[in-house]
Amino acid sequence: MSAEERTTGPLEYRTEAGRMSILGFWIFLGAEVVLFATLFATYAVLFGRTADAPHPAELFEPSMTLIMTFLLLTSSFTCGIAIHEMRRGNAKGLATWLIITLLLGLGFLGAEIYEFVHYVHEGATLPSSAYWSSFFVLAGTHGLHVTLGIGWATLLLIQLARRGLTNVTSRKFFIVSLYWHFLDVVWIFIFTGIYLIGMVI
Amino acid sequence: MALDEFFVTGEPLIYAGMVSIALVTSAIIFLLTYFKKWGWLWREWLTTVDHKKIGIMYILSALVMLFRGGADALMMRTQLAFPGLEFLDSQHYNEIFTTHGTVMIIFMAMPFLIGLMNIIVPLQIGARDFAFPFVNAVSFWAFFLGAMLFNISFVIGGSPDAGWTSYTPLAGAAMSPGPGQNFYLMGLQLSGIGTLATGINLMVTILKMRAPGMKLFHMPIFTWSTLVTCFIIVFAFPILTVALALMTIDRIFGAQFFTLTGEGLPMMWANLFWMWGHPEVYIVILPAFGIFSEVIATFAKKRLFGYNAMVWSMIIIALLSFLVWVHHFFTMGAGAFVNSVFSVSTMLIAVPTGVKIFNWLATLYKSRIEFTVPMLWSLAFIPSFILGGVTGVMLGMAAADYQFHNSYFLIAHFHYVLIAGTVFACFAGLVYWYPKMFGHKMNERIGKWAFWLFLIGFHICFFPQYFLGLDGMPRRLFITNIAEWLPLNVISTVGAFGMGAGFAVFVFNIYYSYRYSEREKTGDAWGHGRTLEWSTTTPVPFYNFATVPYVDEIDPYVRMKEEGKTTFDEKKLKPIHMPSYSGQPIIMMSFFALASFALVFEWIPLAIAGLLGGVACMAFRSFDYDDGYYVQVDEIKRTERKARGL
Amino acid sequence: MKFKPLPKWLGLLPLSLIIFLSGCGQMTVLNPKGPVAQSQYDLIMYSLWFMLGIIVVVFGLFLYMVVKYRDRPGRDESDYDPNLHGNTMIEIVWTVIPLIIIVLLSVPTVTTLFDLEEPPVTENQTTEEPLVIHATTADWKWFFSYPEQGIETVNYLHIPTDRPIEFKLTSADAMTALWIPALGGQKYNMAGMMTKLYLQADEEGVYDGRNSNFNGEGFAAQTFKVHAESEDNFNAWVEDIKNESPELTMDQYNELLKPGLTEKMSFSSTHLEYVQHHSNEGMGYTVERFRELYGEKLHLDADEVEHQETFD
CATH class of the missing domain: 1.10.287.90 (Helix Hairpins)
Incomplete structure (x- = not known):
C-alpha cells in the first residue's frame, strides 16, 4: 500500500488507493452487466408466457415510460455536469448538480412505483404469470439499484459538507457517478427491450 | 412455529449430531473463557484484515467442511454397501447427498483454494495485502456465515433434499415446501456474494499491486491461475446470484419463474444453474493447476516448461468454460444440432488441458525429482486426472452421453477430476506452503501415510463406479437393490473408508507437526523456492516485505538467491502503510446472515430488520475515514533483524 | 533423498x-x-x-x-537441465x-x-411405422399409453420386437428421464414439454427400465420391466388387456397422480383425453390439485422398494 500522492491529474486518481478503488468498481460494473444480462435473458425466454394475466401491450403506455426515460437520461446528464464541477474544484457546483440529479432520480422512482401500482390494479402482479414475474424482477432490480444509488449519493453529500473536496471524497463521487451512468445505460435497454418491444408485439 | 417443528426430530443420527454440536460448542466456550482468550480471539482473528490470517481461517473452515462432507460420503457409502442394514431411509439419504455435493463444492473446494490464494498471491507478487483488505474480511465472513447457515439446516428446520443442482420443479415451493430448500438458497447466496467480492478484490490486487518491474508474463503461474479464476468468478457468479434470487422469489413471494403454474419454465433453472455451474468447475480446477505447476517446478528443481502455453491454455479454458453448459443436459431434447455444437465445444476443452498435461510431463524431463509429500500429491494427480479427463471426453460425446448421463459413470468421472484435481491440489498446496503459514513443516513420514491411504482409497472407491454406471446404476439411488451391483459397491465403500483414514491421518499430522516439527529458521523452507513468497522470513512479518524487490523475470527468487539479495534492504527502508483491523466486517455480515436466516423461515419483518442493519453498517463504513497507520522504520528494522538473526 | x-x-x-x-x-x-x-x-x-x-x-x-x-545419489549431471x-x-x-x-x-x-433423431431402420423390420407410446411419469410411477391400441399400463411396458418405438415423453410433475439401458440412452420427461425418444428391441426378453433423473423420495422405486416380444405375442397381449382390464376413469387417474408408490396396473383406455401434461394449460394439473401432499415424507426403507421390484 503505497501512499505516494501525485500532484497533478484529477483528484480521485492521485493516490494508488483511489486508482485501485476505481478499477475495482469498473470490474464490479462488469459483474453488474452479467447480472442484468441474466435478467434480460430470463425476460426474453419468458416473454409471451403471460398465462391468464393481461398481455403487456394492453398495459404499457408510451407517455409514462417516456417521462421516466426523460427523467433518468436528464439525471445522467446533470450527474455528468456535477462531476465536471468537481473536476473544476467547485464543491458547491458539485453539490447543486448532484442534488438535481437525485431529485430527477426520485421523480423516476415515483413514476416507476406509480406504474407498478397501476399494473397490479390491472391484474398483472408478481405471481400472476412467468412473464410478469420476470418483468417485475428485472424492472424492480433496476429500481432497487436507483434507490440504493440515491441513498448512497445522499451519504456522500453529507460527507462533502463535512470534509469538502479531498481525493477521498472526490473518488467516492466519481464512483457514484459511474454507478449512476451505468443505471442509465441499463434503463435504455429496459426501455427499448421491454417497453418498446412489449408495446409492439 | 412450534419448537418441535423448528428442530428436526425423530432421527437418532441427527440427535447425535445435535448432542455433539452442543458439546463442542460448550467445550470451545469453556476453553476460551477458562484461558481468557476471548479478547485474543476478537483482536487477533475476528477483526483481522490481514490476508494471511484470513487465509488461515478460510483453510480451517474448509477442513471442517471437508470433514462434514466426508462424513456424509461415508454414510452414503455405508448405506450402499449394506442395503440390508437399513441404515438410512430414502429421505435421509436424499438430504445427505444434497448436502455432500453442496458442501464439497461451495464450502470446501472453493474456500480451500481461496484460502491458499489469500495467503500466497500477495506474497508471490510482492504486495503487502489485498487491494481492499476490509472487503476481504467482509468476503470471508460472508462465506463463513453462509456455510454455517447451510450447515445448521440438519438440526434446525431440515436439510435441503433436492440435490446440489436443485432442479426445479422438484426444488420449487410446490414440491419441496418448508425451510430445507431455503437453507440451500440463502446459504449459497450469502457465501456467493462473498466469493464475487473476493474475485474483484484479487483481480485488482494482481493487476495493480505487483512488485516494481513485474509484468503480467513474469507472474508466478499460481498467481496467473488466480487471475484467470477471478475473471471466471466475476462473470459467472452474478448468474448464480440471479438464479438463486429468482428461486427465492418463487418460493417466498410466489413468483412463477420455475413453477409448473403460471406458465413458468422449470428447465430455465437448469440452464441458469449450469451457466454458472460449468464455469464454477473451472473455478475450482484452474487454481489447482496453478498449485501443481508451482510444486512440480519446485521439486523437479527446474523451470516450468512452456510457461506461455500454460498461461494461454488457462485463458482458453476460461473462455470455453462459458460455452459448454448444455452438456450437463444433452438429454433435455434440444435437438441434434444444439447437442452437436455443445458436444464439440466440450471436447475442445481437452486440447488446452492436454497441453498442460504434456507441459507438466516435459517439466519432469531432465529434472531432478525430489519425492516430498506435496510432490507426491502433484505427481499422483497426473495419471489420476487423465482417467477423469478421458472419461470426460467420452461424456462430452452427446450421443454416447445418453447412456452415461445420470449414471455412476458420470459420478466416477467428476470425482476423478474433482478429487484428483482439486482435492489433491488442496493437500499439495497446504503441505507445500504450510511452513510459510505456520513456521514449521508437516511431518513427511506421516504425510506419506496419509497420501498413500488416500490415493489408493480414492482409486478403489471410484474406479469401480465407472463399471456400475455402464451396468445401468443411476446416481442418487438410496439402495443397491440389484444384486449384480452389490460387489462393486462394496469395493467402492472399502475405498471410501480408505480415503477417510487418509484424511484422519492428515489431520493427525497437523497436530503431530504442531507438537514435534522443527521450527523453520529460513524463509526458503524447501530450499528450492523459486518465487517471491519464499524470499520473506518465516513466519512472515505482518507487512510481508520490508523492501519489495525489483522483478523482471519469471522465478525471481532463483536469481535473488544467486546474487545474495533479500527483501530487507536497510538503505531503502521507508515507513509502511498498513490497514487497521476492524470489527465492522463480522458485524455487518452478521446482520445479513440474520436476514438470510429469517428468510429461510420466511419471517419477513425480521429479514427486513436484518437487511436494514446490514445497510446501516455499510453506511457507517462510508463515514469511516480510518485509512490505516504507518509502521515506522525502526520497528521494521527490529523485526527484520530479529527474524533474520542479524 | x-x-x-x-x-x-x-x-x-x-x-x-x-x-x-x-x-x-x-x-x-x-x-x-x-x-x-x-x-x-x-x-x-x-x-x-x-x-x-x-x-x-x-x-x-x-x-x-x-x-x-x-x-x-550418483546421478549423471549431464541430463539435468534446470533452465x-x-x-x-x-x-x-x-x-x-x-x-x-x-x-x-x-x-x-x-x-x-x-x-x-429418426426411427432406426434395420433389415428384419416388420413395419416402417413406429409404434407410438406415451410415457408419462408422476411421483413415482410410470404411465404407458398406447393411443393406437387404446390401452394404458402402469409400471410395466410391453413392446413388439423389430419395430421402432416412438416414445412421447412428458411428466405430470417433477423432471424425470426414461432410461432402458439395454435398448438405448435416456431422455428427459418434463411437464409442459413433450420430448421424443426412439428405441427398438431386436431380441425378445425382459429388460430393466427406470426413471434415471432424481425426483424425490420414491425415485429408487420408479422402475419398470420392459417385455419385448414378437409382434404376434404383443398383439395377443393387447387383446387381453382390451378385453380383461377396466377402463381408466378420470377419478382413478387423478387418484394415481397423487405422490406415492403403486403396483402394476392395466387399463383398456388411456388418460390422454383427460389432461395434456405437456401443454401450458396441463403442466400444473397435478401440483394444483395435490399441492399439500408433496410435503409429506415417506421415509422409505429398502424393503418397501424391494417389494416394488419383485412384484411381477
Whole structure:
C-alpha cells in the first residue's frame, strides 16, 4: 500500500488507493452487466408466457415510460455536469448538480412505483404469470439499484459538507457517478427491450 | 412455529449430531473463557484484515467442511454397501447427498483454494495485502456465515433434499415446501456474494499491486491461475446470484419463474444453474493447476516448461468454460444440432488441458525429482486426472452421453477430476506452503501415510463406479437393490473408508507437526523456492516485505538467491502503510446472515430488520475515514533483524 | 533423498481396464439389445480405443520421467537441465494431435446424434411405422399409453420386437428421464414439454427400465420391466388387456397422480383425453390439485422398494 500522492491529474486518481478503488468498481460494473444480462435473458425466454394475466401491450403506455426515460437520461446528464464541477474544484457546483440529479432520480422512482401500482390494479402482479414475474424482477432490480444509488449519493453529500473536496471524497463521487451512468445505460435497454418491444408485439 | 417443528426430530443420527454440536460448542466456550482468550480471539482473528490470517481461517473452515462432507460420503457409502442394514431411509439419504455435493463444492473446494490464494498471491507478487483488505474480511465472513447457515439446516428446520443442482420443479415451493430448500438458497447466496467480492478484490490486487518491474508474463503461474479464476468468478457468479434470487422469489413471494403454474419454465433453472455451474468447475480446477505447476517446478528443481502455453491454455479454458453448459443436459431434447455444437465445444476443452498435461510431463524431463509429500500429491494427480479427463471426453460425446448421463459413470468421472484435481491440489498446496503459514513443516513420514491411504482409497472407491454406471446404476439411488451391483459397491465403500483414514491421518499430522516439527529458521523452507513468497522470513512479518524487490523475470527468487539479495534492504527502508483491523466486517455480515436466516423461515419483518442493519453498517463504513497507520522504520528494522538473526 | 517407488502400480490401471472390459460383456450398456443401444455401444467402443491410446501414452511418459529423472545419489549431471523451458516444435505437435483426435471423435458423434433423431431402420423390420407410446411419469410411477391400441399400463411396458418405438415423453410433475439401458440412452420427461425418444428391441426378453433423473423420495422405486416380444405375442397381449382390464376413469387417474408408490396396473383406455401434461394449460394439473401432499415424507426403507421390484 503505497501512499505516494501525485500532484497533478484529477483528484480521485492521485493516490494508488483511489486508482485501485476505481478499477475495482469498473470490474464490479462488469459483474453488474452479467447480472442484468441474466435478467434480460430470463425476460426474453419468458416473454409471451403471460398465462391468464393481461398481455403487456394492453398495459404499457408510451407517455409514462417516456417521462421516466426523460427523467433518468436528464439525471445522467446533470450527474455528468456535477462531476465536471468537481473536476473544476467547485464543491458547491458539485453539490447543486448532484442534488438535481437525485431529485430527477426520485421523480423516476415515483413514476416507476406509480406504474407498478397501476399494473397490479390491472391484474398483472408478481405471481400472476412467468412473464410478469420476470418483468417485475428485472424492472424492480433496476429500481432497487436507483434507490440504493440515491441513498448512497445522499451519504456522500453529507460527507462533502463535512470534509469538502479531498481525493477521498472526490473518488467516492466519481464512483457514484459511474454507478449512476451505468443505471442509465441499463434503463435504455429496459426501455427499448421491454417497453418498446412489449408495446409492439 | 412450534419448537418441535423448528428442530428436526425423530432421527437418532441427527440427535447425535445435535448432542455433539452442543458439546463442542460448550467445550470451545469453556476453553476460551477458562484461558481468557476471548479478547485474543476478537483482536487477533475476528477483526483481522490481514490476508494471511484470513487465509488461515478460510483453510480451517474448509477442513471442517471437508470433514462434514466426508462424513456424509461415508454414510452414503455405508448405506450402499449394506442395503440390508437399513441404515438410512430414502429421505435421509436424499438430504445427505444434497448436502455432500453442496458442501464439497461451495464450502470446501472453493474456500480451500481461496484460502491458499489469500495467503500466497500477495506474497508471490510482492504486495503487502489485498487491494481492499476490509472487503476481504467482509468476503470471508460472508462465506463463513453462509456455510454455517447451510450447515445448521440438519438440526434446525431440515436439510435441503433436492440435490446440489436443485432442479426445479422438484426444488420449487410446490414440491419441496418448508425451510430445507431455503437453507440451500440463502446459504449459497450469502457465501456467493462473498466469493464475487473476493474475485474483484484479487483481480485488482494482481493487476495493480505487483512488485516494481513485474509484468503480467513474469507472474508466478499460481498467481496467473488466480487471475484467470477471478475473471471466471466475476462473470459467472452474478448468474448464480440471479438464479438463486429468482428461486427465492418463487418460493417466498410466489413468483412463477420455475413453477409448473403460471406458465413458468422449470428447465430455465437448469440452464441458469449450469451457466454458472460449468464455469464454477473451472473455478475450482484452474487454481489447482496453478498449485501443481508451482510444486512440480519446485521439486523437479527446474523451470516450468512452456510457461506461455500454460498461461494461454488457462485463458482458453476460461473462455470455453462459458460455452459448454448444455452438456450437463444433452438429454433435455434440444435437438441434434444444439447437442452437436455443445458436444464439440466440450471436447475442445481437452486440447488446452492436454497441453498442460504434456507441459507438466516435459517439466519432469531432465529434472531432478525430489519425492516430498506435496510432490507426491502433484505427481499422483497426473495419471489420476487423465482417467477423469478421458472419461470426460467420452461424456462430452452427446450421443454416447445418453447412456452415461445420470449414471455412476458420470459420478466416477467428476470425482476423478474433482478429487484428483482439486482435492489433491488442496493437500499439495497446504503441505507445500504450510511452513510459510505456520513456521514449521508437516511431518513427511506421516504425510506419506496419509497420501498413500488416500490415493489408493480414492482409486478403489471410484474406479469401480465407472463399471456400475455402464451396468445401468443411476446416481442418487438410496439402495443397491440389484444384486449384480452389490460387489462393486462394496469395493467402492472399502475405498471410501480408505480415503477417510487418509484424511484422519492428515489431520493427525497437523497436530503431530504442531507438537514435534522443527521450527523453520529460513524463509526458503524447501530450499528450492523459486518465487517471491519464499524470499520473506518465516513466519512472515505482518507487512510481508520490508523492501519489495525489483522483478523482471519469471522465478525471481532463483536469481535473488544467486546474487545474495533479500527483501530487507536497510538503505531503502521507508515507513509502511498498513490497514487497521476492524470489527465492522463480522458485524455487518452478521446482520445479513440474520436476514438470510429469517428468510429461510420466511419471517419477513425480521429479514427486513436484518437487511436494514446490514445497510446501516455499510453506511457507517462510508463515514469511516480510518485509512490505516504507518509502521515506522525502526520497528521494521527490529523485526527484520530479529527474524533474520542479524 | 531415499527413493520411494512412486505410483508405479498405476501403470497397471490401463491393463486392468482391458481385463475389466473383456469381462464386462455382462454390463447392460455394453450388451446392446437393439439398434439404438448398438449405435451408442459402437460409439463408446470407438472412443474407448482413443482413450486407451491416450492413457497408455501419458502413463508411459509419466513412468519414464518419474523413474529416469528421480533425484538419486550418483546421478549423471549431464541430463539435468534446470533452465530448459520450451520447444516450439514439440508444443505444436502436442496441440495438433489432440485436435485431430477431437475431430475424429466429433464426426461419428455428430452423425450418431442426427441418426438418433429418426426411427432406426434395420433389415428384419416388420413395419416402417413406429409404434407410438406415451410415457408419462408422476411421483413415482410410470404411465404407458398406447393411443393406437387404446390401452394404458402402469409400471410395466410391453413392446413388439423389430419395430421402432416412438416414445412421447412428458411428466405430470417433477423432471424425470426414461432410461432402458439395454435398448438405448435416456431422455428427459418434463411437464409442459413433450420430448421424443426412439428405441427398438431386436431380441425378445425382459429388460430393466427406470426413471434415471432424481425426483424425490420414491425415485429408487420408479422402475419398470420392459417385455419385448414378437409382434404376434404383443398383439395377443393387447387383446387381453382390451378385453380383461377396466377402463381408466378420470377419478382413478387423478387418484394415481397423487405422490406415492403403486403396483402394476392395466387399463383398456388411456388418460390422454383427460389432461395434456405437456401443454401450458396441463403442466400444473397435478401440483394444483395435490399441492399439500408433496410435503409429506415417506421415509422409505429398502424393503418397501424391494417389494416394488419383485412384484411381477
